[in-house]
Amino acid sequence: MTCAWSCLPVSSRMALQEGHQPHSLPKGCCEQTQCQHTFVKLAATYSKVNLGQGFPDFPAPDFLTEAFTRALGGGNHMLHQYTRAFGHPPLVKVLAQFFEKLLGRDVDPMTNVMVTVGAYQALFCCFQALVDEGDEVIIIEPFFDCYEPMVKMAGGTPVFVPLRPNPPKDGKLMSSADWQLDPAELASKFSERTKAIVLNSPNNPLGKVFSRGELGLIAELCVKHDVLCISDEVYEWLVYDGKQHIRIAGTQRLTTFLLLSWPQVGWVVGPNRLLQHLRTVHQNSVYHCATIAQEAVAQGFQRELMLYGKPESYFVQLPKELQQKRDWLVQSLDGVGMKPIIPEGTYFLVADISQFKSDVPEVPNSDEPYDYRFAKWMVKNKGLAAIPLSAFYSEAHKNNYTNFIRFCFAKEEATLKAANDILQKWKQEKTSS
Numbered sequence: 001m002t003c004a005w006s007c008l009p010v011s012s013r014m015a016l017q018e019g020h021q022p023h024s025l026p027k028g029c030c031e032q033t034q035c036q037h038t039f040v041k042l043a044a045t046y047s048k049v050n051l052g053q054g055f056p057d058f059p060a061p062d063f064l065t066e067a068f069t070r071a072l073g074g075g076n077h078m079l080h081q082y083t084r085a086f087g088h089p090p091l092v093k094v095l096a097q098f099f100e101k102l103l104g105r106d107v108d109p110m111t112n113v114m115v116t117v118g119a120y121q122a123l124f125c126c127f128q129a130l131v132d133e134g135d136e137v138i139i140i141e142p143f144f145d146c147y148e149p150m151v152k153m154a155g156g157t158p159v160f161v162p163l164r165p166n167p168p169k170d171g172k173l174m175s176s177a178d179w180q181l182d183p184a185e186l187a188s189k190f191s192e193r194t195k196a197i198v199l200n201s202p203n204n205p206l207g208k209v210f211s212r213g214e215l216g217l218i219a220e221l222c223v224k225h226d227v228l229c230i231s232d233e234v235y236e237w238l239v240y241d242g243k244q245h246i247r248i249a250g251t252q253r254l255t256t257f258l259l260l261s262w263p264q265v266g267w268v269v270g271p272n273r274l275l276q277h278l279r280t281v282h283q284n285s286v287y288h289c290a291t292i293a294q295e296a297v298a299q300g301f302q303r304e305l306m307l308y309g310k311p312e313s314y315f316v317q318l319p320k321e322l323q324q325k326r327d328w329l330v331q332s333l334d335g336v337g338m339k340p341i342i343p344e345g346t347y348f349l350v351a352d353i354s355q356f357k358s359d360v361p362e363v364p365n366s367d368e369p370y371d372y373r374f375a376k377w378m379v380k381n382k383g384l385a386a387i388p389l390s391a392f393y394s395e396a397h398k399n400n401y402t403n404f405i406r407f408c409f410a411k412e413e414a415t416l417k418a419a420n421d422i423l424q425k426w427k428q429e430k431t432s433s
């Protein structure tokens with residue numbers, strides 16, 4: 001990697017060399033994860049249509065399932081054994097080739113890429129390896145729920161900064177692009193205790209794709225304060241309306257990790273001086289990710305490398321299919337007055353439910369936020385599952401964002417049609433009552 005990737009603050013390097021103490025989970029650490037569990041259980045019990053949890057209900061592409069079958073049943077019995085702990089050589093080699101193209105910089109397969117069990121484990125390795133007692137980590141809200149507990153488990157303190165909604169004045173539907181950072185507020189969160197900032201673009205849950213200007217601002221502050229950028233880009237290929245996903249590592253010479261994943265196989269791309277610490281965590285926790293899965297994903301990437309930028313590429317076809325699904329759900333929700341915030345990326349869509357307050361009974365003596373009450377009531381009474389948006393906020397800020405719920409639209413056409421039927425019936429009931 002270029003030397004510009006190696007501005008590791010000394011304290012993080014020492015964290016692992018001097019022995020990281022295990023931390024018990026601070027109070028409140030698991031609340032968001034708890035919320036996900038609650039809503040997964042409610043969806044399993046009551047939902048006819050589950051647009052809550054973020055998983056596609058359509059099959060993986062044939063070329064990938066065929067690669068898995070070949071790896072499993074082919075003649076190479078060594079694929080049933082351990083491979084290199086930090087990444088199966090064919091996979092790290094093809095990932096390095098791929099990311100050299102995407103980032104426009106050299107990527108060494110053995111030292112700049114590490115394979116993990118999904119992006120989840122990549123995140124865990126980053127926080128455990130690099131965050132030390134007393135360090136602050138800036139998290140942009142709304143955020144993927146594991147960032148906060150993972151920072152706390154490492155002994156760090158999360159510092160939250162929200163994306164602030166600016167509704168368009170012309171009565172148009174809001175876009176995820178209308179949710180923006182306040183530059184002065186962001187700058188005020190950086191201090192001498194800041195170790196890292198977590199960036200997630202495209203963002204779960206909003207679908208926001210950060211612009212070059214926004215990334216430039218974050219990068220400038222990282223360079224100024226010598227802060228790491230942990231860039232979670234798991235939805236990098238899911239960007240719509242001709243928008244471009246910009247990789248912060250490709251825009252600026254700053255210390256950045258890219259975290260990505262494909263079917264439960266994830267990877268981190270970053271400078272060796274930092275990755276060496278992640279390798280220590282990985283080696284002494286999970287050690288290794290299933291060889292067969294890595295082999296299959298390597299073959300998938302070899303195909304994608306050959307088809308790079310061509311219409312047949314899966315990374316070109318998938319966003320086209322998902323954009324259509326997004327548009328169907330936007331139409332369904334808009335039709336019943338549940339105002340959708342049009343996502344520029346990901347397969348999530350947040351909708352404004354403030355017009356539905358009269359549908360949901362008040363619960364006496366309860367301080368449960370409206371979005372939680374609404375999502376519970378909707379799944380029990382209408383059979384449609386979604387997740388309350390305030391679950392993606394810190395305790396201090398969640399009460400400001402209780403008028404929204406999140407849907408997942410990575411679903412078969414029939415599932416989205418069934419959701420539309422529920423919404424249309426609901427609308428008829430509302431108008432006739």
Ligand SMILES: Cc1ncc(COP(=O)(O)O)c(C=O)c1O
Binds near residue numbers: 054265
């Ligand atoms: C923003 C974000 N990061 C990371 C992950 C975890 O990815 P994986 O399933 O590869 O572990 C998810 C999964 O939903 C996510 O939404």
